[in-house]
Amino acid sequence: MDLLLAGQSPPILGVGLIGSGSAQAAQVISNDQLSQRVDTNDEWIRTRTGIGRRRVSTPGQSLVDLAAEAGRSALTMAGRSPQDLDLILLATSTPDDLFGSAPRVQAELGATNAVAFDLTAACSGFLFAVVTAAQYLRTGAMRRALVIGADQLSRFVDWDDRRSCVLFGDGAGAVLLETTHQDGLLGFQLQSDGSRGAVLNLPAVDISAPLVDGAEHRAGGYRPIEMNGQEVYKFAVREVPAVLQSLLKRCDVSPDQLDWLLLHQANQRILDAVADRLSLPRTKVLSNLSSYGNTSAATIPLMLDEAVRDGRIRSGDLLASSGFGAGLSWGAALLRWQGPA
Numbered sequence: 001m002d003l004l005l006a007g008q009s010p011p012i013l014g015v016g017l018i019g020s021g022s023a024q025a026a027q028v029i030s031n032d033q034l035s036q037r038v039d040t041n042d043e044w045i046r047t048r049t050g051i052g053r054r055r056v057s058t059p060g061q062s063l064v065d066l067a068a069e070a071g072r073s074a075l076t077m078a079g080r081s082p083q084d085l086d087l088i089l090l091a092t093s094t095p096d097d098l099f100g101s102a103p104r105v106q107a108e109l110g111a112t113n114a115v116a117f118d119l120t121a122a123c124s125g126f127l128f129a130v131v132t133a134a135q136y137l138r139t140g141a142m143r144r145a146l147v148i149g150a151d152q153l154s155r156f157v158d159w160d161d162r163r164s165c166v167l168f169g170d171g172a173g174a175v176l177l178e179t180t181h182q183d184g185l186l187g188f189q190l191q192s193d194g195s196r197g198a199v200l201n202l203p204a205v206d207i208s209a210p211l212v213d214g215a216e217h218r219a220g221g222y223r224p225i226e227m228n229g230q231e232v233y234k235f236a237v238r239e240v241p242a243v244l245q246s247l248l249k250r251c252d253v254s255p256d257q258l259d260w261l262l263l264h265q266a267n268q269r270i271l272d273a274v275a276d277r278l279s280l281p282r283t284k285v286l287s288n289l290s291s292y293g294n295t296s297a298a299t300i301p302l303m304l305d306e307a308v309r310d311g312r313i314r315s316g317d318l319l320a321s322s323g324f325g326a327g328l329s330w331g332a333a334l335l336r337w338q339g340p341a
């Protein structure tokens with residue numbers, strides 16, 4: 001999918017980002033606690049990743065619980081009611097139900113006028129979902145969309161694999177989009193490359209089970225996350241600056257015009273490398289990795305909500321955002337935060 005610039009055909013209506021929300025998993029697990037389980041230590045994890053702790057859901061806390069709480073809080077900030085929603089898009093790779101968890105979120109919220117469905121693009125999912133929702137709004141087909149990024153990778157992490165288990169956590173974040181005169185999605189560029197997808201997977205089990213005489217079926221279920229960390233790292237530090245530079249150029253925006261860089265929170269070293277490549281001061285790079293680790297589709301809206309609520313992101317601020325991860329998938333969007341009226 002290629003770039004769409006505001007002002008070029010076919011945009012009809014602007015898309016405003018008018019509310020944000022987030023929800024956290026109940027348990028806090030420190031690096032020291034993880035070192036009780038695998039051969040690791042706080043110093044290694046902090047130095048190599050910037051992560052100090054992560055949140056992990058309790059068995060009683062569902063993905064739908066997290067997503068609905070984040071969505072409710074975005075609605076409250078925006079001053080809108082659930083019945084005002086036309087669309088709920090849930091970006092997740094870890095639904096409670098493979099048939100889709102978005103309709104359950106819709107029911108939890110009481111958003112009786114909204115159509116709701118899941119979208120899966122791993123850690124890029126939230127950005128892909130914002131762009132997708134915006135297309136419905138731009139055409140005038142819909143007026144308000146709640147975009148939620150939520151994941152519970154703790155259900156699929158191999159907690160005995162120190163190379164990956166230290167990275168991930170659970171969480172949810174949400175943004176409310178509404179048609180407005182001032183456009184908040186100034187451009188985007190989304191990319192996929194399945195030929196390189198083997199470096200990060202949450203694969204289906206590949207075993208056969210007898211069905212009837214002479215026939216077998218493929219058994220259900222998934223294996224834990226499999227990751228080649230170094231390859232994912234190289235992919236991120238090459239593609240993220242490239243997609244951001246391409247987007248900014250096509251939007252005629254220079255990096256120094258940005259108020260914030262809002263990246264998928266995977267590793268502090270990746271955030272720093274991208275900032276350096278764009279010649280952006282690290283003070284403009286939002287990071288909450290130390291508290292949450294990598295929450296997959298939730299990282300960008302979780303970070304956005306935190307910075308909006310503590311006053312760092314203010315109405316009118318210009319943000320360059322980039323998501324990247326399994327697929328491989330990656331992308332960037334140039335956003336202007338509007339906030340509630």
Ligand code: UT7
Nearest residue numbers: 039040041044048123162163166229230232233266267325
């Ligand atoms: O949303 C995208 C999700 N994935 C990512 O973002 C992953 C991107 N990659 C990374 O963030 C980094 O590659 C990691 C943090 C995963 C690993 O950092 P690294 O600097 O690439 O370390 P490495 O894999 O080169 O391993 C260096 C050493 C190895 O020991 P030896 O072979 O040199 O003796 C590892 O066995 O560190 C060891 N190691 C650990 N030691 C203590 C690996 N994990 C750990 C650990 N604690 N948790």
